[in-house]
Amino acid sequence: MQEPLDVLIAKLASIGxxxxxxxxxxxxxxxxxxxxxxxxxxxxxxxxxxxxxxVIEGLLQRHKHMQDGSRQILSFHPAGDIPDLQSLHLRKxxxxxxxxxxxxxxxxxxxxxxxxxxxxxxxxxxxWRDTLVDAAKFxxxxxxxxxxxxxxxxxxxxxxxxxxxKSVGTIDSFEFPFKVTQSDLxxxxxxxxxHANRTLQELRSAGLLIFAxxxxxxxxxxxxxxLGQFDPAYLxxxxx
Numbered sequence: 001m002q003e004p005l006d007v008l009i010a011k012l013a014s015i016g017x018x019x020x021x022x023x024x025x026x027x028x029x030x031x032x033x034x035x036x037x038x039x040x041x042x043x044x045x046x047x048x049x050x051x052x053x054x055v056i057e058g059l060l061q062r063h064k065h066m067q068d069g070s071r072q073i074l075s076f077h078p079a080g081d082i083p084d085l086q087s088l089h090l091r092k093x094x095x096x097x098x099x100x101x102x103x104x105x106x107x108x109x110x111x112x113x114x115x116x117x118x119x120x121x122x123x124x125x126x127x128w129r130d131t132l133v134d135a136a137k138f139x140x141x142x143x144x145x146x147x148x149x150x151x152x153x154x155x156x157x158x159x160x161x162x163x164x165x166k167s168v169g170t171i172d173s174f175e176f177p178f179k180v181t182q183s184d185l186x187x188x189x190x191x192x193x194x195h196a197n198r199t200l201q202e203l204r205s206a207g208l209l210i211f212a213x214x215x216x217x218x219x220x221x222x223x224x225x226x227l228g229q230f231d232p233a234y235l236x237x238x239x240x
Contacts, residue, residue: 007080011130038099043096045064046092046093049110050091052084052113059179060105061188072190083134137235151202156228160235175217183196185200
């Protein structure tokens with residue numbers, strides 16, 4: 001029977017060596033499981049944090065708002081991610097984490113996480129690696145929004161989400177759930193909703209990707225990854 005934190009264990013194992021005693025320590029962490037509806041906030045900008053959260057099922061998005069109300073989505077976080085891990089040291093967060101779809105999260109008190117890391121210093125290295133991989137994703141995201149075409153940005157996003165889901169064992173084919181709206185895609189990729197819709201249609205017409213009702217299917221991985229200039233090296237997967 002799968003335990004709630006098995007997805008976190010799978011995520012950490014995908015980026016480094018996870019010893020059996022580390023798995024045991026993670027499973028013994030006290031957690032509080034919560035259900036979020038789409039649009040519910042898991043973390044709010046300016047919040048003083050005493051815990052961090054693990055995505056058990058579903059999808060969170062990290063975003064910020066401009067003074068005029070416009071939104072920039074900075075990252076998507078599927079099962080296995082701890083998107084606010086940095087709150088262990090930066091207690092006041094400068095972003096909001098919201099549920100993109102009905103989502104299950106597990107919250108872990110900072111004190112419990114820190115006690116585990118003191119007992120197992122090797123886990124500290126692995127969690128530090130996870131935050132560095134997160135930073136590498138931000139760098140790639142920034143480069144794409146600033147320099148790549150709309151088609152390349154869209155292609156790269158779907159390639160990345162496929163690879164991240166595959167690495168933790170939640171999918172085993174090129175068809176996978178990605179329950180975002182075209183408005184979400186637009187806010188993530190720096191384009192209008194109309195442009196996002198047109199770009200998706202162009203990828204479909206080219207025989208590369210089908211995306212509808214929160215379900216994606218990659219039709220031609222080599223061509224889609226080439227269009228998106230997708231090189232998974234920045235994900236630093238253990239079995240790359």
